[in-house]
Amino acid sequence: MRTINLGNSGLQVPVIAIGCMRINKVERKEAERFVKTALELGTNFFDHADRYGGATCEAIFADVIGMTPAVREKIILQSKCGIQQGYFDFSKDHILEAVDGSLKKLKTDYLDVLLLHRPDALMEPEEVAVAFNELQTKGKVRHFGVSNHNPTQIQLLRKLVKQPLVANQLQLSIANATMISAGLHVNMLEDGAVNRDCGVLDFCRLHDITIQAWSPFQYGNPFGGGGVFLGSEKYPALNAAIDELAKKYEVTNTAIALAWILRHPAHIQPLTGTMNSDRLRDCVAAADIVLTREEWYGLYKAAGNTLP
Numbered sequence: 001m002r003t004i005n006l007g008n009s010g011l012q013v014p015v016i017a018i019g020c021m022r023i024n025k026v027e028r029k030e031a032e033r034f035v036k037t038a039l040e041l042g043t044n045f046f047d048h049a050d051r052y053g054g055a056t057c058e059a060i061f062a063d064v065i066g067m068t069p070a071v072r073e074k075i076i077l078q079s080k081c082g083i084q085q086g087y088f089d090f091s092k093d094h095i096l097e098a099v100d101g102s103l104k105k106l107k108t109d110y111l112d113v114l115l116l117h118r119p120d121a122l123m124e125p126e127e128v129a130v131a132f133n134e135l136q137t138k139g140k141v142r143h144f145g146v147s148n149h150n151p152t153q154i155q156l157l158r159k160l161v162k163q164p165l166v167a168n169q170l171q172l173s174i175a176n177a178t179m180i181s182a183g184l185h186v187n188m189l190e191d192g193a194v195n196r197d198c199g200v201l202d203f204c205r206l207h208d209i210t211i212q213a214w215s216p217f218q219y220g221n222p223f224g225g226g227g228v229f230l231g232s233e234k235y236p237a238l239n240a241a242i243d244e245l246a247k248k249y250e251v252t253n254t255a256i257a258l259a260w261i262l263r264h265p266a267h268i269q270p271l272t273g274t275m276n277s278d279r280l281r282d283c284v285a286a287a288d289i290v291l292t293r294e295e296w297y298g299l300y301k302a303a304g305n306t307l308p
């Protein structure tokens with residue numbers, strides 16, 4: 001599996017990462033098979049959050065992978081914290097407590113990467129800085145980052161946090177490409193010009209922050225109102241364009257959807273959510289495809305996005 005440098009951390013990570021948010025939805029045997037396949041394919045980067053599956057996913061993962069020190073050495077573990085039941089919490093106490101909880105459930109004594117899950121309006125960057133220092137000094141977390149943060153929120157953190165922020169997890173797919181559209185429609189009246197994230201894509205490129213694309217196969221909100229665009233009647237033109245390219249590159253539609261994200265020069269790391277071993281193989285095939293410029297823009301437009 002092709003690797004990229006996560007931010008400027010020096011940590012080499014597979015270009016496709018595995019999201020474990022849905023591991024509680026499958027039978028244990030299926031989850032075991034899936035994790036085994038992931039390791040065979042070289043996709044050994046696993047994304048978690050303390051909250052996933054009602055706080056059950058991390059423990060399920062540790063169980064199905066059979067976590068031991070030897071297994072731990074072969075994998076890269078990322079988790080997220082900062083979401084409480086009904087509110088967000090970047091307080092020092094919560095961050096420290098959440099990480100301890102994740103370490104316990106994952107049966108490990110360190111996380112490779114910790115992300116702050118969703119911006120907390122009451123965040124005190126001073127407190128985050130103290131928490132990160134403690135986690136780093138005690139060896140509990142090696143690298144730090146954020147999720148769903150815009151550039152000014154990141155800058156505010158960077159003012160006090162001394163560790164480099166190496167990743168920012170954001171929703172991105174062909175059918176949910178607002179961060180790309182805003183850069184194409186600068187200063188225009190079209191809908192695509194609406195800048196929802198203060199230019200986060202270019203900001204992350206400028207500051208060596210890897211964007212991790214969550215929900216790469218979904219349109220809309222995957223937690224309500226959205227869904228998978230592949231095979232969806234809502235996206236006939238997109239599916240026809242994807243299917244044509246799938247034929248050309250001799251891969252599945254799944255691989256083409258990911259190849260679209262991977263083609264962006266920002267070295268974006270898609271986070272796949274499948275728990276199906278065959279679909280994971282389809283995903284991995286995307287790492288070897290380089291879409292032409294014409295193909296990339298063709299898919300972008302087929303999803304209903306426009307160019308000025």
Ligand SMILES: NC(=O)c1ccc[n+]([C@@H]2O[C@H](COP(=O)([O-])OP(=O)(O)OC[C@H]3O[C@@H](n4cnc5c(N)ncnc54)[C@H](OP(=O)(O)O)[C@@H]3O)[C@@H](O)[C@H]2O)c1
Binds near residue numbers: 018217228274275
């Ligand atoms: N930071 C955040 O706020 C945030 C938010 C959401 C998610 N995440 C992370 O991102 C990861 C990925 O998110 P996600 O699970 O929404 O991503 P996704 O890969 O877009 O969606 C996965 C879901 O779509 C289904 N699926 C995928 N391809 C399909 C296809 N070709 N046809 C039909 N169904 C298909 C999968 O079913 P099968 O299992 O059957 O393949 C699975 O249920 C999560 O696990 C989590 O780690 C982060």
